[in-house]
Amino acid sequence: MEFSRTTAPEIKTISEVKFPSPSKYVLDNGIEVNAFNLGSQDAVQIELLFAVSRNEGKNPLVAKAVNEIIGEASSTKEPGILNEAIDFHGAFLESTYSIDHSSVTLFTLTKKLDEVLPLFEEVILDAVFPAREVDIYLTNSKQKFTVNQEKVDVLVRRLFSQQLYGDHYYAGRTELHHFEEITAADLSDFYNDFYKASNCSIIVSGKFDDSIFESLNKSFGKMQLGKKSILELPVLNNQIGKYFHEKEGAIQSGIRVGKLLDVDYGSEAYFKLKIINTVFGGYFGSRLMSNIREDKGYTYGIGSSVSYMKNACVFTIATEVGADVTNNTLIEIYKELTRLSEELISEDELSVVKNYILGSILKASDGAFSLAQQFKGVNFLGEDLSFFQKYISVINTVTPLELKDVAKKFLQPDTMLEAIAGKK
């Protein structure tokens, strides 16, 4: 067979990606259920999402502690009983927590759903926070916290957030004394106020039959409305400056460079920023990786991201590099940032990036669980899955000149905040 190894096989460019819309159902108390019923495996995932700000807690630990302890005990079951019962059916719970939301997800085989759902209901509706278990939790998380304070990537993330967000609760600012200051009652109060219907939505994905909606209504349609969490508290102006936290004995330094972006979620400028970010530091072939890892060998990995939260959109460059090349790395980072607003991206480079992103979007559409994750992300910020169609149309039409203009407007090196933890 005659063929050339030097010529790439023909490729098909992705022009569209189908994102099936979820079927919707509303529980008696108004909780919205979005369902993706397209699994090929007999398994189901039910996520209860509570749109609750960490700021509602008495201190920065409360929301996370509630999220991690929930399921331990109920008003009628001693600690550990519920966990054992859920484990027994081969099911498991996963708690996830961010600054603006808390969620608890049940994973189970579909055939066990009838046995497991009442247990899940008890976890969510009837949780208690016994003082003894809360104390154990706090002691253990305090230990993890002290271990984390030894890691340069944790230290630098902390330094960066504190300087970028100032007094805003996004700054985090968890300190050792917070572990001493909270009580079981603080957790109960937070749970009783906010793990309630007015903050709750449900996403179901996997393979199931329509009777699941009736079951969900029976379990969660009676959840009280509770107190609505206030999520809007816009972050103030972008901060600039250079900050350094020295860590004795560090052989690598953690680096964060970034800024707040004043851009609307789902707007054309936002999508263009996502595309430039991919060029810059968003995939393996990115400029940061090509230059700082694949040419200079300064690091195991470097990347950048544009992430949108309820109250801020933030651009971040993150890496850990050999302490001796900390300054050289910064020089290269700024050099690459400058190029974005001074040079046009070549058509070749841009077409690789476009195809790469389209491939990633296709992958994101693959399977019920992945769709549920994508839906959760966009829905939380007020969009639906048509978000991806808008993104695809920007990808298909954007030009190097438009990207350069967006970089000029948003990504000038002198508008960045720089944080370093380690040695230099």
Add this chain to the structure above:
Amino acid sequence: MISFNKFKLDNGLTVIHHQDDSTPIAAFNILYNVGAKDEDESKTGFAHLFEHLMFGGSVNIPNFDTPLQMAGGQSNAFTSNDITNYYCTLPKDNIETAFWLDSDRLDQLAFTPKSLEVQRSVVIEEFKQRYLNQPYGDVWLLLRPLAYKVHPYKWATIGKEIKHIEDATMEDVKAFFYKHYGPQNAILCVAGDLDLELVKSLSEKWFGGIDARTKYERSLPEEPKQDEYRELTVERDVPNDALYMAFHMPERRSKDYYVADLISDVLSRGQSARLYKEYVMDNPKFNDIHAYVSGSMEKGLFVFSGNPAEGVSLKEAQDLIWNAIDKIKTELVSERELEKVKNKVESSNVFGEMSVLNKAMSLCFYELLGNAENINQEVDKYLCITQEDVQRVAQEMFNKENCSVLNYKAKKK
């Protein structure tokens, strides 16, 4: 149940095809039967360094990733003590791009000096980032040589020391390639909505012309049965003490491997598992405690690891773990407890079969273990385990003379 087809090319390459019409994404996974255990003791870290070099361009294609990204794909790889595994996912219509790229690097790497120099630095930074600049990062660098005296499992995949990576030469790299990267030493799995005939013809087209290389006959020194209690105490600049206890366990293909794995589930899977329930919640002596198996192909390790709570000495922590061990050795695990961990095995198997990439990786791994067909008997091997099996294997495995202890002490400030 995963159905698949399997065929072999004349040059010895094994190809597995799995059809899944539920996804627009195809997975292309190629496993090489080479890992850190195949290294020379004076040149460790090599299998992993080599994995990095596989992305540094091949003889006809200067850059591996760019054409793949152009085709909407992504790729990565990992190295263990046993295997080196490379994978791509991409839109199924572009599957030929993966065949082109991966066959070319198997045919011949470019071996550019620049690639070696850069990847050497990258791997050294990886060594620092993951093993040296992290609290407790060097645990496995200490525990392995304590538990293994002869078998090459005594060094970690990243290598024994940075110096070995610094010293690697181009001759070493080339020799390693020709020794281990032949078609007969590889297993390819292509999974997705693709016909068998297409996968057959693409395999033949891209891989068929690559010559078989001299077959590498592995002959590793067997680890003698441990017959002494070993204990190592180190002091490090960390906030809290940590304890590690390792026992040699049955090899991957034996029935008792599954029993040992299930024992680790009884002890440590989920919050209702024994160690967490007893020592973190009921009688809080540990901040955190786990038991797990190393999962390696040859005789691996069953490991307990824990962070004792404040005021609990490492000696007391050891005694507590021995108490948990005595209990599983002397009392039969309850029927409910056994059923619970079996149910977990069954459900995690279903969740594990959701992604086409997971399936492709597993098929290659089971083929390496003996036969890809075994992937469908895996759950049954757990389900037939009895209460007596659990007790017997615990009794055989958990003995002082089979135990290596690492006391990782926090330096007093």
